[in-house]
Amino acid sequence: MDEFSFxxxxxxxxxxxxxxxxxxxxxxxxxxxxGQDVVTAVDTMVEGVHFSKETxxxxxxxxxALAANLSDLAAMGSRPAFYLVSLVVPDDWSQEELDQLYxxxxxxxxxxxxxxxxxxxVGGQELCxxxxxxxxxxxxxxxxxxxxxxxxVVFVTGSLGDSRAGLxxxxxxxxxxxxSLYLIGRHRRPSPRxxxxxxxxxxxxxxxxxxxxxxxxxxxxxxxxxDVDLVLDVDALPFSKAIQALYPEKMKEWMxxxxxxxxxxxxxxxxxxxxxxxxxxxxGVPITRIGKVTEKxxxxxxxxxxxxxxxxxxxxxxxxxxKRG
Amino acid sequence: MDEFSFxxxxxxxxxxxxxxxxxxxxxxxxxxxxGQDVVTAVDTMVEGVHFSKETxxxxxxxxxALAANLSDLAAMGSRPAFYLVSLVVPDDWSQEELDQLYxxxxxxxxxxxxxxxxxxxVGGQELCxxxxxxxxxxxxxxxxxxxxxxxxVVFVTGSLGDSRAGLxxxxxxxxxxxxSLYLIGRHRRPSPRxxxxxxxxxxxxxxxxxxxxxxxxxxxxxxxxxDVDLVLDVDALPFSKAIQALYPEKMKEWMxxxxxxxxxxxxxxxxxxxxxxxxxxxxGVPITRIGKVTEKxxxxxxxxxxxxxxxxxxxxxxxxxxKRG
Numbered sequence: 244m245d246e247f248s249f250x251x252x253x254x255x256x257x258x259x260x261x262x263x264x265x266x267x268x269x270x271x272x273x274x275x276x277x278g279q280d281v282v283t284a285v286d287t288m289v290e291g292v293h294f295s296k297e298t299x300x301x302x303x304x305x306x307x308a309l310a311a312n313l314s315d316l317a318a319m320g321s322r323p324a325f326y327l328v329s330l331v332v333p334d335d336w337s338q339e340e341l342d343q344l345y346x347x348x349x350x351x352x353x354x355x356x357x358x359x360x361x362x363x364x365v366g367g368q369e370l371c372x373x374x375x376x377x378x379x380x381x382x383x384x385x386x387x388x389x390x391x392x393x394x395x396v397v398f399v400t401g402s403l404g405d406s407r408a409g410l411x412x413x414x415x416x417x418x419x420x421x422x423s424l425y426l427i428g429r430h431r432r433p434s435p436r437x438x439x440x441x442x443x444x445x446x447x448x449x450x451x452x453x454x455x456x457x458x459x460x461x462x463x464x465x466x467x468x469x470d471v472d473l474v475l476d477v478d479a480l481p482f483s484k485a486i487q488a489l490y491p492e493k494m495k496e497w498m499x500x501x502x503x504x505x506x507x508x509x510x511x512x513x514x515x516x517x518x519x520x521x522x523x524x525x526x527g528v529p530i531t532r533i534g535k536v537t538e539k540x541x542x543x544x545x546x547x548x549x550x551x552x553x554x555x556x557x558x559x560x561x562x563x564x565x566k567r568g
Numbered sequence: 569m570d571e572f573s574f575x576x577x578x579x580x581x582x583x584x585x586x587x588x589x590x591x592x593x594x595x596x597x598x599x600x601x602x603g604q605d606v607v608t609a610v611d612t613m614v615e616g617v618h619f620s621k622e623t624x625x626x627x628x629x630x631x632x633a634l635a636a637n638l639s640d641l642a643a644m645g646s647r648p649a650f651y652l653v654s655l656v657v658p659d660d661w662s663q664e665e666l667d668q669l670y671x672x673x674x675x676x677x678x679x680x681x682x683x684x685x686x687x688x689x690v691g692g693q694e695l696c697x698x699x700x701x702x703x704x705x706x707x708x709x710x711x712x713x714x715x716x717x718x719x720x721v722v723f724v725t726g727s728l729g730d731s732r733a734g735l736x737x738x739x740x741x742x743x744x745x746x747x748s749l750y751l752i753g754r755h756r757r758p759s760p761r762x763x764x765x766x767x768x769x770x771x772x773x774x775x776x777x778x779x780x781x782x783x784x785x786x787x788x789x790x791x792x793x794x795d796v797d798l799v800l801d802v803d804a805l806p807f808s809k810a811i812q813a814l815y816p817e818k819m820k821e822w823m824x825x826x827x828x829x830x831x832x833x834x835x836x837x838x839x840x841x842x843x844x845x846x847x848x849x850x851x852g853v854p855i856t857r858i859g860k861v862t863e864k865x866x867x868x869x870x871x872x873x874x875x876x877x878x879x880x881x882x883x884x885x886x887x888x889x890x891k892r893g
Contacts, residue, residue: 264605265710268793270643270778271609271703273710276601280589283685284596285700287654289692318595329612329654329698360608367614369693373654375610375700378596385590385598453595468593 272360282321290370305347312376313435314505318453320386321378331367390450391469395510395536405429407501422485442522457500459561475534500561597685607646615695630672637701638760639830643778645711646703656692715775716794720835720861730754732826747810767847782825784886800859825886
């Protein structure tokens with residue numbers, strides 16, 4: 244199949260977003276934002292680096308590539324609208340597998356009424372999936388990492404470390420149980436917290452960041468951008484019963500720095516914390532209060548984690564060490 | 569250098585587009601279109617497929633990757649505003665080379681006051697540069713391939729086949745002359761026709777397509793989208809003195825299907841043809857009338873080319889054959 248026929252085969256029959264003017268049909272796509280701000284991000288997955296055919300089916304690759312992007316949109320408080328897909332395709336990927344990859348993306352896109360509006364497909368040695376997403380957010384209501392202020396509650400959605408544990412289940416060829424299947428599902432088909440991020444739209448001020456590289460990294464990003472300290476309680480960090488059952492010795496490390504959970508970490512004032520809890524409840528998203536924001540104690544903004552009554556510095560990598568001074 | 573430090577190193581110190589709200593600083597970028605339509609496209613270049621270190625320096629790779637995208641924006645009549653860059657980087661690309669790649673992109677971006685607003689950098693086996701561009705166009709004034717109507721003049725900017733001839737100069741290790749350097753320059757650093765496309769903004773109706781795969785392909789795309797025939801005059805097709813001097817025997821083939829010239833092919837009514845000529849003159853872009861649009865003669869829209877008084881069918885691939893019936 245030549246590129247032209249392929250593009251035709253993936254072209255949607257109808258578009259769903261009312262602001263779309265021109266989809267896959269010309270040199271570029273055209274849309275008309277109706278007084279809202281536009282949010283955009285790109286994310287790339289490479290075979291052999293982010294996934295392999297041993298750990299993921301083609302449909303999962305597509306699903307996860309889009310999910311990672313939707314998580315970025317959620318972390319901005321933005322509603323997904325469109326996506327562009329750029330594929331580098333090696334010879335050992337069949338047309339059938341590419342169809343499945345698009346189908347996996349399409350499943351997730353359908354649930355948000357997103358439209359595929361363009362892309363590019365070229366040959367290469369290894370499969371690369373690069374997705375650009377577009378979302379809308381009410382004017383001046385995008386959620387930034389820089390919005391945290393001392394006194395804020397720190398919260399996180401869902402549970403941490405599951406994606407890394409799911410990958411371990413695949414590598415370790417764990418027996419298929421409810422627990423292992425749950426963790427593998429979290430690895431292959433993460434749930435971006437789009438509905439929750441939309442539901443907290445009424446909050447006046449929220450800092451948000453998505454947990455793509457591990458909460459230790461993301462908490463530090465909020466601290467740096469907002470020029471504050473974050474103090475987390477290790478006992479409060481949420482985990483699934485599955486990770487506890489299968490990887491009790493690894494779970495702490497993976498919760499802090501496992502990455503790719505695509506949960507949201509955020510901060511909000513005490514007075515609006517109830518609004519956030521209500522939004523989580525309405526959207527069926529577990530939410531946990533895991534710490535607080537404080538004035539920075541040193542020159543450099545930092546994240547501390549309290550373990551057995553002792554406050555330790557939490558580095559981006561997830562490494563902790565005893566606080567000095 | 570880790571990814572974070574790298575992102576910091578390429579982050580612009582200041583942004584130039586007044587509609588940008590948030591650049592490279594968070595999970596995604598945010599911009600606020602002021603009543604204009606947004607145009608977006610993605611284009612990917614892969615080492616070993618689209619270029620090699622033998623034929624292009626790192627800065628040229630960056631320049632050309634962005635130029636290809638700007639050509640898509642020009643073909644929509646859109647003014648460039650922002651770009652996102654996704655890079656897959658193999659071990660044999662040094663930090664210095666990556667800096668040069670961004671610098672090459674930056675040179676072109678500067679001339680249009682574009683802002684780099686985000687991206688993603690991951691490891692891989694071969695260098696892939698995927699650029700997503702964003703432009704603005706006045707409401708309902710995007711230029712589509714589907715806008716051609718019978719009676720229109722068909723025109724093309726610049727000269728055809730130069731990029732392919734430039735690549736040949738590199739492969740053939742042609743002696744460095746004014747001609748060979750000109751062609752190599754056209755291959756490495758094509759000039760997207762952004763200013764010209766903007767200058768014809770006053771035209772009521774123009775069909776536009778950019779010449780990325782060869783004019784035979786692009787003319788057929790206009791014919792199909794507009795459901796008309798295009799009749800081109802082979803003697804009218806514009807070529808440089810350099811291609812004529814160095815590749816006289818190959819030039820016809822390369823003019824029709826060489827690709828990557830990033831010129832614009834378009835159609836406009838006879839009454840507005842003078843406006844297009846004036847815009848070309850004002851922006852210093854050579855323009856040539858190369859044919860006309862007619863009602864389709866068969867069931868399927870087609871492109872014909874007149875050679876020595878004989879009308880032949882011109883296929884997408886550039887292959888011509890005698891017209892039957």
